[in-house]
Amino acid sequence: MVNGNNLDKRRKLPAVQTIWRSLPNSLPVAAFWISRAIDRVLNRMREQAKMGVEPPDLDKVCVEILEEAQREARSHLRPVLNATGVMIHTNLGRSPLPGEIMDAVKDVAMGYSTLEYDLERGQRGSRHDHVAHVLAQLVEAEAAMVVNNNAAAVLLALSALARQKEVIVSRGELVEIGGSFRIPEVMALSGACLREVGATNKTHARDYVSAITENTGLLLKVHQSNFRVIGFTTAVTTSELVEVGHRYGIPVMEDLGSGVINSLDIDHVSEPSVKEVIKAGVDLVTFSGDKLLGGPQAGIVAGKRDIIEQLKKYPLARAIRVDKMTLTALEQTIRWYLEDRASELPLWQMMNQTADQLSQRARLFVEALASRVPSSVVIDRQKDYSQIGGGSMPGTRIPTTVIRLIPSRTDEVRVLDESLRRGNPPVIARISHGAVIFDLRTIFPSQESLLLDTIVMALHQLEGRD
């Protein structure tokens, strides 16, 4: 392939030193990223020259290098605008945290703290104490502890309480959550032996009773977080299971998942609250910190004091412990609940917006957008539904008004969506029926103008494409 002519073209590529000299004196990013970008851009042009492509002039080469360097210098984990209307979006980081709580995190993280220090006694303390105290008050449990996430909480409980023993679970509750958390697999990992009872749609208290042997370590109830079985169904209630457990002296655990603190009733779907489950008498309950609690990623275990003590002492607890930043954010989140300030948490602010408020926001947004975009794109509003997400309350429809952008050609929908994802900040929207859809429920009012600018930019790119 390489002929004399193409060698000439390669020779026309600027030398690295020439490029450095031609770049602006004050570089927009660290030299490290520039030198990486120089290597990559030159390599690319060398390859292209082999194919007979004429190298661009020096100015163009420099522009390309600066663009590439800036892209690479940007943090890989970065903020996005979530216009999907899915509030606990696992792929987008679940619950957002408020500035005031992050200030507390910053204070603790930027200096030393009482993480494992008891101020009163002047000696070593426990990192479990900070949250345990307020958490136990909030959910009215004897004791509580916190680990990395709910999956870890379930693994810890099964390992510490039922290793080499049998755990009885209903066949209707052998759930998979988010593709990577499956009850049978977590069970296998913990060394506990799964003893399935009942049928997919029906399980009775007597099914648990007849499966109990002297090797039974735990009765487990798992909340059907991300699906519903409807029709001819029976499940054993928490109280019924507790009654069986007490009768045979076997601990009862419920993996609740979402962890609603105050009972929640939306669209005729209600989610059992942690308090209710504790009150029903379970020995322990597990739930996530970043689902309906609206706090940081964490796994919370609450229940009977002796069981929590047993879990704290189990060696695995050390491997899945949380850091000081999470503990601070979680302690603050729980304090906001105790102080009746939960409605100020971003998750609950999003959740509590009414259909009227969202319709009004969408109307103003469409007006602002229509005055700035090419007329070939249709912009309108439509009644739709937001979702909770995070495997919480599936099928719950929360009324909203969405904004729709309908390009003149259907193939432009994907192009527009891609261009939005490449925006700065990236915008994550939904695609449905030939339109790109934005739900303002998950956009903070303070982010609206940023969203507007990014959409305008993406639409102009679409216009300029052909």
Ligand SMILES: *Cc1c(COP(=O)(O)O)cnc(C)c1O
């Ligand atoms: C979400 C969920 C989990 C996993 O929780 P993570 O905090 O994501 O680890 C486990 N069990 C149930 C029932 C859940 O809903």
